[in-house]
Amino acid sequence: MLAAPACVTAQTWSSSEATFRLDTVAQGLEHPWSLAFLPDGDALVTERAGRLRVIRDGTLLPEPVQGLPELVVSGQGGLLDVLLHPEFRQNNTLFLSYAHRSPAGMTTRVARAELNGNRLTGVEVIFEALPRSGTSRHFAGRMAFDAQGNLYIAVGDRGEMDRAQDTGDDAGGVHRITPEGKPAPGNPFLADSQANDTLFTYGNRNIQGMTVHPETGAIWTHEHGPRGGDEINILRAGTNYGWPEITYGIDYSGLPISLDTKQPGMAQPLHYWDPSIAPSGMAFYTGTLFPQWQGDLFVGALKMQKLVRLEIVDGKVTEEEDLLTDLGERIRAVNMGPDGALWLLTDAPRGNVYRMVPAQ
Template identity: 50%
Template sequence: MYHPEQRLFGGWLLAFTLVLLLMLPFPVAAGVSAVKTVDGLKQPWGMAFLPDGEILISERSGTLRRIHNGKLLAAPVSGLPAIEEHGQGGLLGLALHPQFAKNHWLYVAYAGKGKGGYSTHLARGQYQDGALTQWQVLFEATPKSDPGQHFGGRIVFDRAGYVYLSLGDRGERDSAQDLSSHAGSVIRLHDDGRIPADNPFVNTPGAKPEIYSYGHRNMQCMALHPVSGQVWTCEHGPQGGDEVNIEGAGANYGWPVITYGEEYGGGAVGKGATQQEGMEQPVLYWKPSIAPSGMAFYTGDKYPAWRGNLFVGALKSELVSRVTLDGNRYVSEERLLENAIGRIRDIQQAPDGYLYVLTDEDEGGLYRLEASD
């Protein structure tokens, strides 16, 4: 199992490299500069690039912001319901329907409140000219609970038009192994919220029929592989053990029975196992944690050498991880922009072929990554 960690260089090569880096404009790392295109965002969480060039940015507090012609507009998008900012929950991931240019459906993940507490909801509305209409709540995770952590909240569509939503364990770790709870799972729905007849647990007594996979801790990354069409996710471990996984129908990813992490402050999680029959192994894991949030496969032409690489943002480590793969197998990692621009909450490839990142700060920004080589 691979667990890439920061590379160390020694001797004259290290000294020479440091001198070169000090001569370059800030922020820069590994031949990449981050150009701030928009600032003034308050704890941004997700983004969506519209066909007409507009960009929508979700702020955790419940505000959906507009970037039009490269400028952040003062007026937010109207038509959103009440969003519950509760701990790590709030307004979370965004995704466009595959036929957005025709139907204008924007999909939104957010924390909602109901009987028993809070949970992650999935809804959609028709977006046009700064307003959402025809609002439809498609899914509410149950049971609801009071903890303020681990809401998940990323959304992706597959090539068949199914929509996937990642859900955290809500800080109640044993729920991730309980099929009667949505916590710690990936759910799969038709675009209108109907449950697919071939979901793996539709005919399992007591199981939530929306569940596609389970045994996850807190997935804040989700992307579609550009070749295989498989859904990939990454999730936070406790202290170490952040994972990248390939989602499979009915698969169990092990949390909290197996993990490469440990309890905060030290000590094994449960029995300290890292493998068990019937539970999946990650493509890669990080130890110590980087706190991954946001991921994208690069398919554009702005950085030809990176085509096919996986990019993962990091909150704790304040970096972008560039992961080279051989099919589904981990090969190597390069760490970009480490401690250069702050906590990375999301990373996406835009229609212009560049990678963009959001920084999760009270005064967060949208940055475009540009290769200096």
């Protein structure tokens, strides 16, 4: 089991159903982005600045993991998600998403590697979104495995919104591959010579949260809108999620992006926010520390600096509650821990790792 943290916040918070506190597990991380729990009780944390760190026995080890793939830290890009292979206990394999630069521009890449001690070995690039672009935003990068062992990879529109409607462009969509990097069997565009065989969905702006429903196995995502229009969606093969042809948001300038919120052939979000909360990270609660939260969906918020609890009944949001509104930190990632606690990462030059546990 994961060890107790080194220090504990004195403050407690109350929600409509629980009283809880935050245990501070680690401090001083440079824009922590993602968290993965190892079978031996350690935890891996990515720093967007390009480091993979280890938390062991409640302590952040000073030496980063060595052997990372070549990456670029620029704007919103850097080292992004870390995800363990479903058979990590047998093969020590993990996956990293990150921004990469070449003379042709920047893009989102995914590499697989083996974790041996404090070093990655056998690093292999298994996915690269094309074409590249000169922009430094909307890399997306969230990943998840489904029950069949397929890997889902979110790629943002790179701030060039029309790319999201072009199925011949890897940007602005979700891609599904095997752990070896091949297009997953049954992908929806395999017969389309203009589309990448890895493409699974399109019309996605910038997915920053991805998780698996604990009962149905469906992949749930959320993505940033512009000024308003943040969305929660359930991924379905071949679906067009509409960006930028339909949106509940407006441009940062205040001008409309589209006059439509609905069009035939384009999916409606399960839930949306207006104004934008800038969601990031999401997890279903499946632990026993808060039995009253079983099955609830938790979403972090960067702009609004809070944690949102959504009660889900029959695939629909029936209740929404804002938590940690006075914490004053941008919540980047939300993870369901093997210890039954919710784990949070906060996005800052000196970000924190927290465990949410009952106050008693």
